[in-house]
Amino acid sequence: MKLKRTLFARAAWLLGLLLASAFSACHEQPALTAATVNHQAARNPVEFVAVAAQTIDDHLDLSAKVQADPARMFRVFAPASGRVLEITVKPGDSVRRGEALASIDSADGALAQSELTKAEIEAQRAQRGADREKVLFDHGAVAEKDYIDAKAAADSATAELTRAERRLESLGMGPDSATDRIPLLAPGRGIVLSVGAAAGEFSKSLDNSDPLMTIADLSSVWVVGDVFEKDIAKVQPGTPVKVTMDAFPGQQWAGMIDSIAGGLDPVTRTLKVRVALKNPGDRMKPEMFATIHLGLGRHTAVMVPSSAVIHEGQNTVVLVDNEGKPEKRNVTTGQAVDGKVEITSGLQTGQKVAGNGAELLSGGTSQP
Numbered sequence: 001m002k003l004k005r006t007l008f009a010r011a012a013w014l015l016g017l018l019l020a021s022a023f024s025a026c027h028e029q030p031a032l033t034a035a036t037v038n039h040q041a042a043r044n045p046v047e048f049v050a051v052a053a054q055t056i057d058d059h060l061d062l063s064a065k066v067q068a069d070p071a072r073m074f075r076v077f078a079p080a081s082g083r084v085l086e087i088t089v090k091p092g093d094s095v096r097r098g099e100a101l102a103s104i105d106s107a108d109g110a111l112a113q114s115e116l117t118k119a120e121i122e123a124q125r126a127q128r129g130a131d132r133e134k135v136l137f138d139h140g141a142v143a144e145k146d147y148i149d150a151k152a153a154a155d156s157a158t159a160e161l162t163r164a165e166r167r168l169e170s171l172g173m174g175p176d177s178a179t180d181r182i183p184l185l186a187p188g189r190g191i192v193l194s195v196g197a198a199a200g201e202f203s204k205s206l207d208n209s210d211p212l213m214t215i216a217d218l219s220s221v222w223v224v225g226d227v228f229e230k231d232i233a234k235v236q237p238g239t240p241v242k243v244t245m246d247a248f249p250g251q252q253w254a255g256m257i258d259s260i261a262g263g264l265d266p267v268t269r270t271l272k273v274r275v276a277l278k279n280p281g282d283r284m285k286p287e288m289f290a291t292i293h294l295g296l297g298r299h300t301a302v303m304v305p306s307s308a309v310i311h312e313g314q315n316t317v318v319l320v321d322n323e324g325k326p327e328k329r330n331v332t333t334g335q336a337v338d339g340k341v342e343i344t345s346g347l348q349t350g351q352k353v354a355g356n357g358a359e360l361l362s363g364g365t366s367q368p
Helices: 002-042 107-138 144-170 229-234
Strands: 048-050 052-068 073-076 082-087 100-105 181-185 190-195 213-216 220-228 240-245 253-256 270-278 289-305 310-312 315-322 325-330 332-337 340-345 352-354
Touching (some): 082 107, 220 289, 229 270
Antiparallel strands (some): 100 181, 240 253
16 A cells, blocks of 8 residues: 555656646747747848849049149258258248248358459449540540440449349348348248258258258149049040048039149059149148049949949959859949949849848859
């Protein structure tokens, strides 16, 4: 009897365990089903979309830089050899025509002043001699030849005086200068781009290949861009353009192609094009990055999502739906517009290509 009760208790315990397992399985079944559905969805994340035709604007964007107009640049050299006493400007300063930039202590200045003084004395003496000979000639006291010789000597002395005055003027000094210092004056208004000397240095005048400083009038600047060889036919002088700059987001300037270089750069295989722009306030600075935008009309193009285009080495491919099987197709791309890419060859409208997730299929597809 005791054995029967023991067997009955064990049977009841096993029955309870089985019922508990069944109850637990009933509650876990929905979670397993949801996970299975998500797994199946993750196994097929690729979406095929139809290739469509779209009208887009033709445009050409040229990488460019701002440059100072060479005709408005001044490379300032010392007019005479000597020691630089002081530099009164620094890069970025705005200067006016005739403003003092530096001063140089030079023996050439003292020599020019001495030559001017001697020339003035000689010119006065020669002119008095010519006047005296004129009076004597008028009274028949001297021969005409003596008068002509005296007049020629006076004219020669006057010419030498003029030369001495111009020499002193070229040094930036006046006839009444009381110092040997040669002032270095700004030849025009502009912004100081660079200073290539410091106080105490010795300048070798025009023999020095490097200027003491460079000044540029930035009221008008050039924007110079590069056109690749394949796009040269699209660019002509007079073509209207828009210019944007990295330094001024959201702003643009209207202009036109002023000139095109006469030959290609042998290294980059590009052609230089130039756009001249007014620059109020000197905001545009040399070497700023810019983009020249050319509008070239409109055309109808075959477009696919950017995610459909796959780059494999030197090839560009898309995955085309071929009766339910993805198939690689080599294509040639054009412009990118609003998240889509133009296909210039390799596809036709109506075909379906893999969009999102195309990279997941690119490894196991066949090439036609």
